[in-house]
Amino acid sequence: MATTSPDRIVSLDLIRGFAVLGIFSVNIIGMSFMQGVYFQPILQGFDGLGDKVMYLANLILVDGKLRALFSMLFGASMLLVVDRAVAAGKAGWRVHYPRIFWLLVIGLAHYYILWWGDILSHYAMIGALAYLWWKRSVKVLFIWSAILLFIAYIAMPVSQAYGQYQQQQQQEAEAAEEAAAEAEAAAEATDGDAAATADPDAVVEAEPERRGPPPEVFEQAKAKHQTPMTHLQAQLSNNPFQPFMVSVFLLPETLGLMLLGMGLYRSGFLTGEESHATYRKWAIWGFGALALYSAAVAAWVVSGNYDFMYAGMARNALTPWTRALMAMGYAAILILWSRGGMNWLSTRIAAAGRMAFTNYLGMTLIMTPIMFGFGFGLFGELTRGTAWLYFVPAMWLAMLLFSKWWLDRYRYGPLEWVWRSLSRWQVQPMRKTASVAS
Template sequence: MATTAPPNTRIETLDIIRGIAVMGIFSVNVVGLGMVESAYFYPPDYGFATLGDMVMWALNFIFVDGRFRSLFSVLFGASMVLVIDRAVAAGRKGWKVHFPRMAALLAFGLVHFYFLWWGDILSNYALVGMIAYMFVRLKPKTLTLTAAGLFIFMYGGMTAGTIVQSTQNRPALTAEQTAENEQRLALRIEREREAHASPAAHLNFTLETQPLRPFLSVPQYGIETLALMLLGMALYKSGFLSGTWAQRDYVRIAAYTLVPMLLYHVLAAAAVLNADFARAVFTPLVRMLPFWFHPVGAIGYAALAILLFRSGALADRFAAVGRTAFSNYLCCTLVGMLLFFDFAGGLWGDLSRGQLWLIVPPVWALMLLWSPWWLARYRYGPLEWAWRSLSRWELQPMREVAAA
């Protein structure tokens, strides 16, 4: 089955799924942008007291957390094969195209991380993407088996650790230990607040507290990223992400993946809420076991997107968001900078989790409006153009040429 598109043509389904993925990612990233980092991982740490906060946590946990980031990683692997195949078809060496792209992406990611936000994913993609190049010529079956082995290695280890922890009887914290933890959290909040005075202050804070974090991400969660990229390569080469499979196959895959995934997350959310976010319940059910559903949910959401948005005005807008996904991803952080840094909006730490999510729908609307408007006039998104130009060390044509 042919899976490589003709040169200079777009694969619409890839763009649509990518657009949905980058929009979904912002639904959870807004919390990391607007309040202390630890609250991103454990909600009660900050800005979490009202029913609205709990509802928004539950909805994001059930439908979004981990799965849309995984979907984005899957699409990165698929796009890697697409770019390399087209380079080879044009008579260029694949590695001479791929590695400059990853080097340029790493530069963007490091600027993003050190000056703007701790949650950058681009650095990890660039570093792991360099490793993933070694697998790009493998067949879909081999890629799938390799990805499955990596998932089992990483998630199996995490599950084993969860089981061991659950069998240990840990003594309850003393009042003194609780007070120390609260004091430590208060100090962290104050320091992160100071870091949001300006990008320069953020740089100083980051260099002082976590200077090597982008590079340490490779041994920490790079195995999962690599597995997701390999899965994306396999799904692209098999024709799944191109939308060439029979509709009944997409229906079955969506049902077989999304039903158990959503069922688990609904039951886990109910258990956590019932336990009032006790760490003994929260950690295994939210921070550990759901990892098994990250690739499952990514595949299911991809199948569902292909079923629902093959054509139409909304599909075209999602595709435009996907074509400018790099710009949209980084522009979300720029929106966060304007809202939360002291030299602009100064709202960092002032909004609860539920209030922060109210920012999401307007940003989604902005993505759906500006992306097609821009692409009607220009060939690439602004940051896509910068990435392409930097990768090739030559300014690329930007203005869209009207058809004769």
């Protein structure tokens, strides 16, 4: 039986809400530290047991998996909007592409002005392509999804491994040059006495064990985040094409996930129409078995002392193929949960899903003044574990409480209303005719 209300598919809202909440568990790292820390934990803020626990928990349960779930839900929601537009006698593309255009504008503003980790512009660009499949059958959607995900999960590890090898070679060369310069400076400072004791090769050999970026690199990153204007200038100067390059690089995976979501929506999987046994199997094998596999990969990373190579291999080669399957496992668990009846928590998670656009951007709007120089300036000052502990539970609670409260009074979330009004070139009605007390 589909979990629906008169104008909502509750299962989609619940799954989307879970995804947007979970994504903040990893996004907080990208907001708190240098960009590279998001991918390589030992670069910064990785000192204690709590830091390691949070890294491993995200690696096993969140990283890539909930982005996959969010991508699938984007495809399903896109298909839902287009289908409803066509049923109302409108051309699907006339509804879809204005939405995509404004999503791209908002996403690029998010990237250039506030935070490098924007995903909205990426979804807009890939969503523009996904529309080409909206009339396709479930079978065709699944075939194309499988082809694209196969390409992504075979090509990605190879390209990542090559890029990581190049990066390691560059780092070793830079370390050698830095060590030689330090040895030369020491020799000159002591009039040659230090030259007899300095061993440049030993310095170079010890360099890979460094647990943090060079001070000047961190200061450059911190200066970039002093104000939205300095962030804009830095992005335009250093990474002006990053949103577009990311979309090219991630196109096979994201398009494959969107098509998978479209197929799962059309087949009834995401709307709760499959059998209880089907969802139970996906919960056990899609989530449970692959979570155990991911835990084994995490143990391997621990055995390698969280080294760059181990962390990079885990994220880019050993776990990507689990993302779509674990995302389906998560969806199955949430649908099984909703079948027992919506309770206080699930109702509020679903409300957070209805306001996913507002909640996603709200994370940045709240966290950037806290982390960056125009606010409390905590950028790089915390550890991975403390950043998570201080902000993630509080943000989750805020989203759960605020989303339900708002939607009891208004038709759409604040930014959903803006997006809808821009897409339709007309201010949409906002307040409900009769407010309901929360």
